Amino acid sequence: MKRILYTSAHNAWLIIIIIILNGCYDRNVDELLSPGFPAKGEIFIDDFSSDLIYAAFGGSDVKAFQIDNKETYGNSKASMRFSVPDANSALGAYAGGSYFSKTGRDLSGFNALTFYIKATQSATIDVLGFGNDFGASKYQIALNGLAINTNWQKVIIPIPDASKLISEKGLFYYSTGPINEKGYTFWIDEVQFEKVPDLGRITGSIFNGEQRNNSTAEKGSTITIDGNLATVNLPSGINRTIQISPSYFTFESSNPKIATVSTTGIITVLDSGSAIITAILGNAKANGSLTLASVANTLMPEAPAPIPNVNAKDVISLYSNVYTNVPIDSWNTRWKYSTTENSFIKINNDDIIKYYNLNFVGIEFSANQINASSMMHFHIDMWTPNATNSPNNVKVMLVDFGANGIYGGGDDVSHEIIVNSPVLTSSKWISLDIPFSSFTGLKTKSHLSQLVLSGTVSNLYVDNIYLHK
Amino acid sequence: MYNTYTIHKKAIVLCIFFLSHTFFGCNQNPIQTLPERSWVLMWSDNFDGKAGISPDSTKWTYDIGNSGWGNSELQYYTKRPSNVQLSGDGNLIITAIKESFSGASYTSARIKTKGLFSQTYGRFEARIKTPTGPGIWPAFWLLGDNIDQVNWPMCGEIDIMEQRGQQSAITHGSIHGPGNFGANAITKGYGLTSGRFDTDFHIYAVEWGEDYIDFYIDTYLYQRIKPENISGKWVFNTPFFMILNVAVGGNYVGYPTSGTPFPQSMYIDYVKVYKHS
Structure with a gap:
């Protein structure tokens, strides 16, 4: 009995919070209109925003995505329905595609992409995200392995640094395959960029947040920074970690004479010596670093090998x-x-x-x-x-x-x-x-x-x- | 804080509060006409000192152990620096850690001024950045000095700040006394319309007089409790001491999930107690 009381009270709380968020959210959007790219956050509420184009990924079932008028969130008019094919289906090997804007949008006033999702069974969606524009996809992010079930749940995918997204075309993408070789169906509704008021601070990581060392890098060699992540504490108090493209970071070398880092996260070793490679996401230092003790010529034998003397x-x-x-x-x-x-x-x-x-x-x-x-x-x-x-x-x-x-x-x-x-x-x-x-x-x-x-x-x-x- | 058996009634009170607060939050900042009170500082701790050392033993003592503290809490409270230490830059850090310790799955710390300082009436305030995560339960609260003689809830309890880590934009102020505990606690929540309590410092305070207790968040008065508001006896006319703690799990907050990030730290910039001049 105690537990039931607790649960019902808890639900009441959520409803109240949602009311508050929505109330404040509408107001913020009005303020964000700017003369540049449209600062519109809506992607799919009951229909597509007019600037959107959908394209299926290569090898996927091109008809996996359809608009559904039956299974919708909150009795809205329509939702997005995704039919994941069976393994070895003639239609395609998986469901996947991207929704992108013809014109680009200014997303700098938002802090997250949000939507509701449910499925015909418990499932894990391989990847959901934004920033895939079928081009350079400079600011792509990926939420991997999202667990979903038969209940609608709200998903929040944080924007690592919204100030970068002033003309973003890649607004939403997904890709996932069958489970145990069997297809299933999932629905997504109310897809929009919004300013979630109680989203926690975001923390970046490079090299998966590890303090790495490299003492064998040679002059002239290159090292690609991997493990580019961002972690945010969701309103529910749990952390969500997403993969983000290196372009969100500002990379720094403690000694640019020894090593430099490109905007795409490629370290070039210029000379022998020491340098520490770090990164900044937004205004905060990211976790993880690479301490280079690079070598120029010392890696090479100074003398040739002994001369053989066998006949x-x-x-x-x-x-x-x-x-x-x-x-x-x-x-x-x-x-x-x-x-x-x-x-x-x-x-x-x-x-x-x-x-x-x-x-x-x-x-x-x-x-x-x-x-x-x-x-x-x-x-x-x-x-x-x-x-x-x-x-x-x-x-x-x-x-x-x-x-x-x-x-x-x-x-x-x-x-x-x-x-x-x-x-x-x-x-x-x-x-x-x-x-x-x-x-x-x-x-x-x-x-x-x-x-x-x-x-x-x-x-x-x-x-x-x-x-x- | 102590023996909160259900929160059903609390939630209803909170819901009403939230509806009214929402309209304030989304329009102009509410303008409050607050009573003018002048204060004289009686006691304070700014937590200055070297990083890693324990808080001033002339001001704070510890509760140690994992009795559940009447709320089915999961943590073992210790006085180890890993659970409670000065930051070196002017804060006290209380950290809840997920670790196996004397039969408990979590450790944390609970410090109090019992036997060292207590006061009747006045302004009790602390500047705090709270932790987050499902099942994390930080608190800044007062208990009646006579607890060992009259027991709880006769001694009275004033919760200046309590938070549920799964709702990091909401803080609560409550009192407990005879007839006003568990489901009958007098409580109210305050929600931020933007931002969260774990990302920034906020000032949590009560101003307490003979026939009122006012609850503040920063400079905003969000709850006043008077003797006529409660059904039970008004037991708030004796000295109270202060407690700071981070609990893990319990009847009030629920239990940590696999997604609860650990460790979780509460940062306290200062605690100050004033008396009417």
């Missing part, structure tokens, strides 16, 4: 200035999940391969497989500027495609050697000369086709990769 007739060379090299299909196969980049550099006229952002890299020579049956050793020279103390390591794997000479087929063999401290040393050339007998899993070696380098060091220079007797 050329006893060598099959993959990469060396000393020997004639066999053809290699690719020095970076960019297999799935590989982040590795590479470049070919020269140090004192010695050719060296530089791998960076290394997690693993595939080096393939399957088109010209190597018959190493008479070879006794695998040789590679490597140099890393990264820390090499335990548990850091570099792994070297050789793969033989077996007698059938093709990938798969049941007879492929491989073995991986783990190299770690003290053999692995930072900022020093190390020469590995590994007997094939150590590659115990490599039962055959007459169809060698791949070399895979991996490990915990993100930068690795390699040279003089060859097999010898």
Whole structure:
């Protein structure tokens, strides 16, 4: 009984609050009319505002959106109905589209996009937002994973910095797919930009609000700021976090001689040294930063790798200035999940391969497989500027495609050697000369086709990769 | 604050208030003709001091524990600096934290002037920025000094500020006494037409005399309670002490949800008590 009393009182409260908000809201809108772009907030109340165009996203069911006169919020005349198709539907794979203004609107007097939403079942809408204008979408925001159910609920999507939106064309967009391969229907009504009087302050975050460090960025490299978020405390007291485009932020570098940041959130490292990258959203400092201790040339070996002295007739060379090299299909196969980049550099006229952002890299020579049956050793020279103390390591794997000479087929063999401290040393050339007998899993070696380098060091220079007797 | 069993009647009172207030809020600022009173400062704490230290022990003492405090509250009140400390820039911070502590799921702090300072009548005011979130219940309130002799509600209670964190634009002022507790508490809400209590500091005050208690938010008088307004005995003619706390959950506020942001802090710039000159 106590609980029932509480609930009914609580509902009465909400109704009263809504009355207050609406009463004040109307007045604010009148004051906002300006001679620039129309400061109109309405998108869909009982029908579309006249400046709006709807376009479905590519691959979606183009008829997913319809105007509905039956299921509406507060017995209004019409609502927006969205029919999410079943998986593998011939109509389209999902429901999604954007409502944009032909002329653009001045939204600077509002603080949120609001609407009511309900569905035929409990569901999660993949994304709802605004700022998608089918063009640059400079000020796009996304509310991801909104949980909805069979009751109407009001949704508030905050504007991170309304002063930016003086000629915004992208007014509302949505995109979502089937649940467990089944379609369903949801409705949205009373869509408008408004000034919600009891919306809390908004806080921005870059890098998901984390304090990140980067001590390996090199002069000339670029880093994209990710994790751009804004969090607002809703009138209900809970926080809502949205993804926002970098254009809402003002980025700052503590040392513009070392690093600068573009308006789109791309950091360019100009020189070696330290700089802290931060951001401002509206008038407040955003959470999250990147502390750069960038390096210019120190990442590179000062001297070339040691010159091999094995007699050329006893060598099959993959990469060396000393020997004639066999053809290699690719020095970076960019297999799935590989982040590795590479470049070919020269140090004192010695050719060296530089791998960076290394997690693993595939080096393939399957088109010209190597018959190493008479070879006794695998040789590679490597140099890393990264820390090499335990548990850091570099792994070297050789793969033989077996007698059938093709990938798969049941007879492929491989073995991986783990190299770690003290053999692995930072900022020093190390020469590995590994007997094939150590590659115990490599039962055959007459169809060698791949070399895979991996490990915990993100930068690795390699040279003089060859097999010898 | 103490033993609020249902709020049904409160809500009706509040609804009436809100309807009337709405019209004020959306038109011109209401012009009030307030009684002129001149005040002499009797007691104050500006919470000056180094960051991280506890509030002045000559002015404040603590309630410790998780008895639920008569309201089924969830927090364990401690005196640890993580729950109550000076900010270093002139504020006291009381922080509710979601953490496991001596069997409770939340910790917070409740400080009081009991045994150190109390006063009959006068102006009690504090400048506060309140916390937010469903289930968060900040309060600035007074209790009769004789509570240990006559018990609650005979001792009387004056709630200068109580808020429900799920309604961060609304504050409440209430009194409780014999016959006026639980559903019969005398209470009124005040809602901001724009902005929220957790984003800015506001001054919460009562001006209390022999036969009236006036409730203020900033300079606006939003409620006057007189002996003839209440059904029970007027027990507000003895010394009262002050309490500041942030409760988590309880009969008054409901319980925190997974969306309630933690930690939540109440910032108190100052507390001042005046007497009629």
